[in-house]
Amino acid sequence: MPLSWSSRLKIAKGTARGLAYLHECSPRKFIHGDIKPSNILLDNEFQPHISDFGLNKLMNITGCNPSSSSGFMGGALPYTNSVHPERSNSYRAPEARIPGSRPTQKWDVYSFGVVLLELLTGKSPELSSPTTSTSTEIQDLVKWVRKGFEEENPLSEMVDPLLLQEVHAKKEVLAVFHVALACTEGDPEIRPRMKTASENLERIGT
Template sequence: MIIFGCWKMERSESMKARSLVYWKSSSKEKKKGATRFDDQEALATFVRSISMRSGQIKQKKLAEEMLKFGNVKVAAEVFTFRQLAAVTNNFNPDLLLGEGGFGRVYKGHIMSTNQAVAVKQLDRNGVQGHREFLSEVLTLSLVNHPNLVNLIGYCADGHQRILVYEYMSMGSLENHLLDLSPDKKPLDWFTRMKIAKGVAQGLEYLHDIAEPPIIYRDFKPSNILLDEEFNPKLSDFGLAKLGPTGDKQHVSTRVMGTYGYCAPEYARTGQLTTRSDVYSFGVVFLEIISGRRVIDNSRPAGEQNLIVWAAPLFKNRKKFTLMADPKLEGKYPVKGLYQALAVAAMCIQDEASSRPLISDVVTALDYLATP
C-alpha cells in the first residue's frame, strides 16, 4: 500500500481535470454531429436491422439495453460491401494485417478522404461475431477518448459484418513486446511506461467518466494498438459490457476473455466489476515490465505462468531486478522498476477489493512515465 500513499492526495484534483478535458472534448464531438444525425432514430434503425438479420435473442436484449441510454450516437459512416471491397483492393491477401477467431483485418485506403484505415471483416459463420459486432458499434458510439480507437464506419450489408477503424501504423503492443522480430528495437523503459499510462487512462475513462460505466473485459497486448509515436489505443470492444449501476456491485455474465488475463473472481463466479479490468491491466503491466507472456509453454515448468513465476520474487526486494526484461539491458531506473512492480503486484491481488482503482494507477503512472 505504501507505493500509493504519495499519489492518493492528488487523485481528486487530477480526476477533476481529466474529467473536464474529456467532457469538453466529448461535448464538441456531440455538437459537431448533432446536425447530421437524428441519434435515437438512427440508433433504433441500426439496432433493429442487425437484430432481425441475426435472429439472436441475446443480441435483441443487448439492443434493448443500449436503447435505454439517450446519449448514444451511431455517428459512424455506413459503407456498402462493394465500397469496402474497393477500399481493400478486393480484400487483397497482401494487405492482411492480422487474423483471429473474429475474422481478418486488412489495411485499406479511402480515396475520398485520402485516409488509411483498418478494415475488420468478421467471420460470417460465427454467431459470436454478430453479437460482438453489435456490441462494438454501440460501445464505440458511447465513448470519445484519445486512448480508445476511433470507429470510422461499419458495413451490415446482407450477411457481411465489417468494421472500419483508424489505421494504427505501428501495429499492436504484442508485436513490439512479445513477438519482437530481429529487425525491431526493443521498447525502452519510458516508452513502456508511456504505453502503460495511456491504456490506463483509456480504462479510467471507461470506468469513471463514461456514462454508463463500461467494463472492457478483453485487456491484452494484442488489443493495444500503437501509432507512429507509440501512443496507445484500446481496440476490439466486442466483449465490452455495461458496468453495474445504482445499488448493484457487479454484473453477472458468461465468463469470456483470454486465458491468463481474466480476474480470478470473474473466472470463478461470472461476477464482473471494474476491478476485473484492473487485474487484467496488472497482468499486462507485468508483461510490459518483464517482456514475458502471461502463459508461455516454451519456458521451463516453473516459469510457464507469469503470475506463478513472479509470486515468490515479489516477496524479496533483492530479486526485483530479475523481473526486468533482459532486452532492456539494465537501462531503467531501479527505483522506477521497484515502484512499477509494486503497482503491478497490487493490481493482480486475488481479492478484488484489495486492488487499486484505475484512477490511482493512472496517478502512479503519471510519475513513472516521466523521465
C-alpha cells in the first residue's frame, strides 16, 4: 500500500523526535550510527520506532556485518520501488566514508536527510538511469535532488508521483524538501542539529 502524505509526514516527525532525544536528552547524548529504513519500524498507526540502536558496536565485536544481517529489501518504510538491496553506505555522510573517521551526531543528521528524500521522492538513495540501451548509470539521490533545485526543475519531476494527487500538500512537501537538503549538506558544520531539524518539521502541517 502506498503511503499517504500525512503518513509520511508522521513518520518523518516521529523519527526526528526519536533521534533528537538520543542526541540531546539521553544521559550520554548518543549517536545511532546506522539510520536507514530497515532500522525505522512502524506500528499499526504508522508511528515510527528507531531500532538497532547500540547493536552496531555489538555486531562489530562479534564479527557480524550489520548491513547484511537485516535481510530487508525496502526496510520498514513501504514506499520505495528499488530492486536493489538496502546498502548502509548509501545513507552515510561523506565524511563517514573516510576510513578511521570518528562518528558524530552530524552523521545521523545526514542519514536522516537521505531517509527524508526517500519519503519525498519514493526513490532509492542509488538511482539507476539508462544511459544507453545496454548500460545504466548509478546516480546519488542527494546530488540528483540538489541538481533539480539548482536547475529550478518543477517539483513534479522530483516528488513521488503518488503524492501529486494530494495538491493541498504541495507547500508541506516543499518545506520538508528544504529540511532534507539542510540535513544532507556536504559540510557537517552547516547541517542543523537533530533538535533543530525536528522543530522545523513539527511546524509543517500544523
